[in-house]
Amino acid sequence: MSDTPDTPDTAGFAATARSQTSRVRRGTGRTVLSDVAKLAGVSTATVSRVYNEPEKVSAAVRERVEQAALALNWFPNAAGRALASTRSHIAGIIIPTLDDQVFASQVSGMQAAFAARGITLVLGCSNYDPAQALVQVRAMLARGVEAMAIVGEAHPPELFDALRLYRVPYAVTYAYRKESPHVCIGFDNFAAYVQMTEHLIALGHRSFAVCIQPTRDNDRVQARVAGIRATLERHGLAVRPEHMCEGESTIAFGRRSLRSIWQAASERPTAVICGNDHIALGVLREAEELGIAIPHELSVTGFDDLEISKEIHPTLTTMRVDTHEIGKLTAQHLLDMLDGKRAQRGHEVRALLQVRESTGPASR
Amino acid sequence: MSDTPDTPDTAGFAATARSQTSRVRRGTGRTVLSDVAKLAGVSTATVSRVYNEPEKVSAAVRERVEQAALALNWFPNAAGRALASTRSHIAGIIIPTLDDQVFASQVSGMQAAFAARGITLVLGCSNYDPAQALVQVRAMLARGVEAMAIVGEAHPPELFDALRLYRVPYAVTYAYRKESPHVCIGFDNFAAYVQMTEHLIALGHRSFAVCIQPTRDNDRVQARVAGIRATLERHGLAVRPEHMCEGESTIAFGRRSLRSIWQAASERPTAVICGNDHIALGVLREAEELGIAIPHELSVTGFDDLEISKEIHPTLTTMRVDTHEIGKLTAQHLLDMLDGKRAQRGHEVRALLQVRESTGPASR
DNA sequence: TTGTAGGCGTTATCAG
DNA sequence: CTGATAACGCCTACAA
Numbered sequence: 129m130s131d132t133p134d135t136p137d138t139a140g141f142a143a144t145a146r147s148q149t150s151r152v153r154r155g156t157g158r159t160v161l162s163d164v165a166k167l168a169g170v171s172t173a174t175v176s177r178v179y180n181e182p183e184k185v186s187a188a189v190r191e192r193v194e195q196a197a198l199a200l201n202w203f204p205n206a207a208g209r210a211l212a213s214t215r216s217h218i219a220g221i222i223i224p225t226l227d228d229q230v231f232a233s234q235v236s237g238m239q240a241a242f243a244a245r246g247i248t249l250v251l252g253c254s255n256y257d258p259a260q261a262l263v264q265v266r267a268m269l270a271r272g273v274e275a276m277a278i279v280g281e282a283h284p285p286e287l288f289d290a291l292r293l294y295r296v297p298y299a300v301t302y303a304y305r306k307e308s309p310h311v312c313i314g315f316d317n318f319a320a321y322v323q324m325t326e327h328l329i330a331l332g333h334r335s336f337a338v339c340i341q342p343t344r345d346n347d348r349v350q351a352r353v354a355g356i357r358a359t360l361e362r363h364g365l366a367v368r369p370e371h372m373c374e375g376e377s378t379i380a381f382g383r384r385s386l387r388s389i390w391q392a393a394s395e396r397p398t399a400v401i402c403g404n405d406h407i408a409l410g411v412l413r414e415a416e417e418l419g420i421a422i423p424h425e426l427s428v429t430g431f432d433d434l435e436i437s438k439e440i441h442p443t444l445t446t447m448r449v450d451t452h453e454i455g456k457l458t459a460q461h462l463l464d465m466l467d468g469k470r471a472q473r474g475h476e477v478r479a480l481l482q483v484r485e486s487t488g489p490a491s492r
Numbered sequence: 493m494s495d496t497p498d499t500p501d502t503a504g505f506a507a508t509a510r511s512q513t514s515r516v517r518r519g520t521g522r523t524v525l526s527d528v529a530k531l532a533g534v535s536t537a538t539v540s541r542v543y544n545e546p547e548k549v550s551a552a553v554r555e556r557v558e559q560a561a562l563a564l565n566w567f568p569n570a571a572g573r574a575l576a577s578t579r580s581h582i583a584g585i586i587i588p589t590l591d592d593q594v595f596a597s598q599v600s601g602m603q604a605a606f607a608a609r610g611i612t613l614v615l616g617c618s619n620y621d622p623a624q625a626l627v628q629v630r631a632m633l634a635r636g637v638e639a640m641a642i643v644g645e646a647h648p649p650e651l652f653d654a655l656r657l658y659r660v661p662y663a664v665t666y667a668y669r670k671e672s673p674h675v676c677i678g679f680d681n682f683a684a685y686v687q688m689t690e691h692l693i694a695l696g697h698r699s700f701a702v703c704i705q706p707t708r709d710n711d712r713v714q715a716r717v718a719g720i721r722a723t724l725e726r727h728g729l730a731v732r733p734e735h736m737c738e739g740e741s742t743i744a745f746g747r748r749s750l751r752s753i754w755q756a757a758s759e760r761p762t763a764v765i766c767g768n769d770h771i772a773l774g775v776l777r778e779a780e781e782l783g784i785a786i787p788h789e790l791s792v793t794g795f796d797d798l799e800i801s802k803e804i805h806p807t808l809t810t811m812r813v814d815t816h817e818i819g820k821l822t823a824q825h826l827l828d829m830l831d832g833k834r835a836q837r838g839h840e841v842r843a844l845l846q847v848r849e850s851t852g853p854a855s856r
Numbered sequence: 857t858t859g860t861a862g863g864c865g866t867t868a869t870c871a872g
Numbered sequence: 873c874t875g876a877t878a879a880c881g882c883c884t885a886c887a888a
Contacts, residue, residue, distance in 0.1 A: 158658075160881055171859045176883055186857060201657070206635040207574035208881030211864045216571065226600040229593065236590040239617055243628075248635060250614050253603055264607075271570040271612060293565070294522070379803055406799070413803050435770070436800055439743055439777050524865055535875040540867055550873060572865030575880045 159202040168196035179204060216272035219462060222252045222264050223279045224346075228377070230432060230451045231279065234301060237455025238277060245463055247274070258345050262287045269294050275462035277301050277455075281310055282347035297465035299458050302451070303348050304476045312474040313458045315449050317348045320479040321355030324401060324429055324447060327481060329363055332490035333399040333427060336360065337371035339385040339411060340403030349403060352431075356401055371397055382410020383417075390418060398426060398490045405430035405437050405446055412444065412486065423488030433482055442485035449479045523566040532560035543568060580636035583826060586616045586628050587643045588710075592741070594796060594815045595643065598665060601819025602641060609827055611638070622709050626651045633658050639826035641665050641819075645674055646711035661829035663822050666815070667712050668840045676838040677822045679813050681712045684843040685719030688765060688793055688811060691845060693727055696854035697763040697791060700724065701735035703749040703775060704767030713767060716795075720765055735761055746774020747781075754782060762790060762854045769794035769801050769810055776808065776850065787852030797846055806849035813843045 165172045170189060177185050178193045185193075197203070210216040219242055223231040239249045250271065252264030262284050268276060269290060276291060276298040288310070291298045302314040328336070338356060343349045360366055370392045373385035382402065390396060402408035408430030412422060420426050422442050430437060433448035457475050465471065529536045534553060541549050542557045549557075561567070574580040583606055587595040603613045614635065616628030626648050632640060633654060640655060640662040652674070655662045666678040692700070702720060707713045724730055734756045737749035746766065754760060766772035772794030776786060784790050786806050794801060797812035821839050829835065 158881095162881085172882075173860075173884075174858060177858085180883075184857075189857080203630065203634050205575075205881050207571045207580060208864090209883075210571035211569075211575050211866090212881075212883040214864070226590075226596045226603070227593075229591075229596075232590045232593075232596040235615075236617065239590070239615060243616075248614050248631065250612050251599070251603060252607075253600065266567065267612065270567050379799055409800060409803065435743055436773060439773065440804065522865095526865080536866080537868080537875060537877090538873090541874090544867075548873070553873085569865050572880090573867075575882090576865075576867035578867095578880070
């Protein structure tokens with residue numbers, strides 16, 4: 129049974145001789161840690177220490193190991209590392225879509241902050257579909273993500289259950305609600321639209337239209353609509369159904385919406401609140417075409433403060449949120465969790481109103 | 493000397509949870525494959541087969557295993573899988589920045605195509621810095637990426653050497669050059685700007701200005717400038733140094749540039765070629781402020797065809813590239829490589845000229 | 857400070 | 873079609 133003298137792993141056979149040595153080995157032929165150990169004349173444990181706890185290795189030995197690794201062009205295999213240490217050095221983020229600048233810049237902020245700490249970010253897009261988000265989260269859990277960020281809280285309970293079950297620290301981003309059971313890092317969508325609506329009411333507006341993204345499965349947009357409605361209600365006002373337009377986040381949708389609002393039989397609104405700058409840009413564009421004077425005849429507001437919004441005519445009243453900062457703060461929070469710090473209650477970022485030319489006193 | 497156990501950086505959350513477990517087993521307490529095997533009354537090998545080669549398992553056993561997995565809420569651990577199978581199911585992409593829509597949508601295209609095949613995409617941003625790109629590629633190689641995409645070919649040779657050494661299939665994206673030693677999937681930046689320049693020359697323009705992104709370390713932008721220069725030269729023309737502006741990709745840079753061009757002592761150009769729509773939007777905006785008639789007094793061109801470009805006044809002449817498609821094609825190519833298909837020569841995507849109101853006949 | 861040895865969760869080989 | 877068992881590459885408790 130045991131007449132073969134060569135112990136398969138730690139014994140010293142040359143790197144090249146390896147593949148021929150035994151029939152059982154399935155190896156890839158790549159340089160591995162033990163090759164480096166052999167060349168440096170140290171144990172595998174020492175090589176590992178050089179890369180994980182360098183202060184515990186003498187300078188001379190460290191130097192020798194680094195030389196050997198360089199000579200063999202070796203670097204640690206992440207799968208082996210992850211398996212042995214139960215640390216994957218991976219974090220995940222789920223966003224609705226990269227096609228929206230606000231999410232892209234949030235990813236960008238997180239990516240940079242994580243990379244600085246040697247953590248790789250893996251990205252999943254849900255396309256605004258809760259089922260897809262759940263699938264992505266499960267896949268990331270399987271990958272062994274150490275932390276996760278996810279946009280919004282309108283997700284299946286199983287999603288958060290899974291996160292808790294696996295004890296993966298996570299944060300809900302982009303949205304912020306004080307009452308949320310999750311750690312939230314973002315802004316209060318409800319409050320932001322309250323502020324915007326109050327701005328218009330203060331200007332004397334009493335008749336409103338709303339052009340907004342799909343509310344389905346989207347807590348952020350729902351909160352915005354709720355903010356508008358609550359504020360109007362407080363002033364004894366409401367949006368007529370025919371002045372409530374819901375559709376995709378495009379210039380084209382904004383144009384279509386204003387046309388239908390203008391052609392409706394009911395009294396025309398004096399203000400249009402849009403779900404974001406894209407839609408507002410479309411409304412402005414269509415207004416120009418219909419010969420509607422902005423803001424004299426109609427006030428228009430957006431959200432996001434795109435670079436273009438202060439350059440067009442008339443310049444667009446909108447709100448600005450630093451989404452890059454949201455990403456950075458989220459990464460910092462998650463890194464703190466990984467470092468064993470106590471959990472925060474979340475972090476509220478301000479949405480800042482930018483009053484420009486597209487809003488003015490109501491004409492009626 | 494140093495019996496202090498605190499490793500400042502990499503030691504983390506794992507430490508606390510661990511100490512309670514048995515001294516021998518370091519396990520995480522998570523459900524593992526063998527638990528499923530036990531519950532289903534089969535061997536671990538069979539469980540593995542159910543998920544990797546289901547056709548080799550009888551329907552009855554398969555059913556039993558699936559039930560057990562569901563009951564225990566088990567799913568395979570990626571690190572263990574990667575280690576044992578030498579397949580990581582990870583692909584990587586390196587882009588300059590997510591803050592540019594064209595790269596974000598390329599990532600989006602790849603991500604979707606890969607996800608459909610169970611491959612996770614990991615993202616790295618180089619911030620237009622070749623050194624950072626190299627670091628990111630090495631990190632991804634360590635992660636065991638099975639394939640890689642990287643924007644542009646202006647990278648350190650070590651980067652491509654590493655890719656070749658590890659036999660990782662890769663593609664250069666966004667840029668396409670027939671003579672490139674790499675598989676390229678993108679469009680010909682040189683040819684695109686030749687076409688744009690020819691468009692203006694055909695309109696009678698003889699005096700040009702150029703406002704473009706930084707050329708340093710950026711082969712795509714360099715190719716664009718070369719395309720402009722070569723075309724002009726063929727017609728016996730050239731850009732005066734004071735009409736050559738290089739700067740960041742923003743509306744503000746476009747505005748600044750036009751102002752300086754207009755204030756220069758030399759004869760004013762009749763056309764401004766911009767490196768992208770952002771810059772062109774700035775030029776248009778500043779022209780309006782300076783009272784320059786577009787296109788009568790000055791023609792302006794962009795690149796990318798942003799949604800806004802056909803909505804502003806005057807509408808912008810630009811070029812359109814389907815970057816989402818580039819991402820999708822790249823993923824398909826890389827998947828083909830992983831499936832062992834023969835390498836393609838790359839794939840050229842067309843950049844389409846969109847002639848609009850911002851270009852017209854030269855006035856001089 | 858360094859070495860030894862066993863384990864991390866899964867897959868692959870080979871025998872039954 | 874199924875099971876036993878040895879890798880996969882690295883980390884870490886413990887011993888020296």
